[in-house]
Amino acid sequence: MKKLSVVVAGTGQIRDLEIQPGTTAGDVLHQLNLADYLLSKGPNEPFFAAAESVYDKVKDGEKIFASTKAEVGVLALCA
Amino acid sequence: MRIKDLGSRPAPATIRGFLSRVMRGQGPAIPVERRILPYWQEHGWTRQGTVYNGNYQTSYAAFIGYIEEHRGGHIDFYLYNPSDEIRSHSHWACFQHRGTDWYLIHMARQPRDVSSGIITVEQLIREAYEQ
Numbered sequence: 001m002k003k004l005s006v007v008v009a010g011t012g013q014i015r016d017l018e019i020q021p022g023t024t025a026g027d028v029l030h031q032l033n034l035a036d037y038l039l040s041k042g043p044n045e046p047f048f049a050a051a052e053s054v055y056d057k058v059k060d061g062e063k064i065f066a067s068t069k070a071e072v073g074v075l076a077l078c079a
Numbered sequence: 080m081r082i083k084d085l086g087s088r089p090a091p092a093t094i095r096g097f098l099s100r101v102m103r104g105q106g107p108a109i110p111v112e113r114r115i116l117p118y119w120q121e122h123g124w125t126r127q128g129t130v131y132n133g134n135y136q137t138s139y140a141a142f143i144g145y146i147e148e149h150r151g152g153h154i155d156f157y158l159y160n161p162s163d164e165i166r167s168h169s170h171w172a173c174f175q176h177r178g179t180d181w182y183l184i185h186m187a188r189q190p191r192d193v194s195s196g197i198i199t200v201e202q203l204i205r206e207a208y209e210q
Contacts, residue, residue, distance in 0.1 A: 010192030011115035034189075043201030044138045054138045065118060070199040078117035 002060040006032060006039070009067040019055050028052035029066065038065040118194035131193055135200050144200070145195055156184045156196050158206075168207040169191035 006015045006028065015032055025039045025048035038047040039054065041064050048054060058064060103165075119126075124133030124146075130144040135158060143159040158165075160180045174182040176186065190196035 007118065009118050009194035009198065012115050012120075014113070014115055023117075040202070041197060043136060043198065043205060046205070047202065052113060065197035065198060067118070067198040068191040069188060070186055070195055071188040072184055072203050073173045073187035 002055060002058060004028075004058055005053070006063070007063060007065050008032070008034065008067060014063075021055050022043075022053055023055045024048075024050065025038045025052050025054050028054055032066070034066050035042075036069055038069055040065050040067065105117060117192075118195055122197065124193075124197070133197075135197060135204055137201050137205045137208070139205065142204065144197075146196065148193065152189075152191070154186075154190065154196055156186070156200055158182050158184055158200065162207075164207040164210075165204065168203065168210065170203060 001018050001020055001059060004017045004019055006017060007013070008015060013068075017028065019028065029035065029037055029050070040047045041062070045069070048057070054057065114121075119131060119133065122133065122136060124131050131148075131188040133144060135142045135144050140162060142161065142165075144158050147155045147157075149155070151165075157176070159183055159184065161174060163173075165174070173185045173187075175185060177183050184200060186196070187197075190199055
């Protein structure tokens with residue numbers, strides 16, 4: 001088991017969790033009822049994919065971020 | 080003689096403090112309140128009314144930015160003097176020149192809050208440097 005603190009963007013709220021091996025980003029977001037959010041460890045690492053194991057990527061007691069989905073782009077011009 | 084006795088002097092306060100703690104054992108733990116700050120604030124952005132000023136920060140580079148929150152929830156994100164790496168990114172077309180090296184970053188999908196937008200722009204900067 002690892003402890004994890006999720007900072008929810010827009011609220012500043014911190015949600016404390018305990019996760020088991022194999023817990024995915026999707027599991028975390030579902031548990032926190034944050035359907036339209038993405039998890040990341042910060043600006044230096046990409047967003048977690050929904051099926052990606054968070055457990056393997058975080059240290060015990062680490063703080064990560066949940067931010068609402070956004071995309072840079074102009075629909076006609078950008079992929 | 081290899082060793083010369085220079086006399087004695089009192090230990091520095093830090094060492095005396097450490098030794099006295101060791102001698103009397105550990106006291107009860109003091110709970111520390113953690114600060115609950117939104118991402119923008121924790122990362123050094125400041126807010127004046129509906130305008131935020133700060134830096135988009137990654138391990139590769141940081142860029143000056145400002146953000147304007149409009150009524151109705153629309154948020155504009157600006158970045159100053161984008162680097163060649165950003166100019167080479169596939170989303171460069173989404174940066175609209177606003178004069179004097181300021182660029183408005185067009186969002187195809189609007190973030191719901193300022194912090195989410197900052198994180199999205201920082202992710203784009205990281206991608207630009209890793210491409």
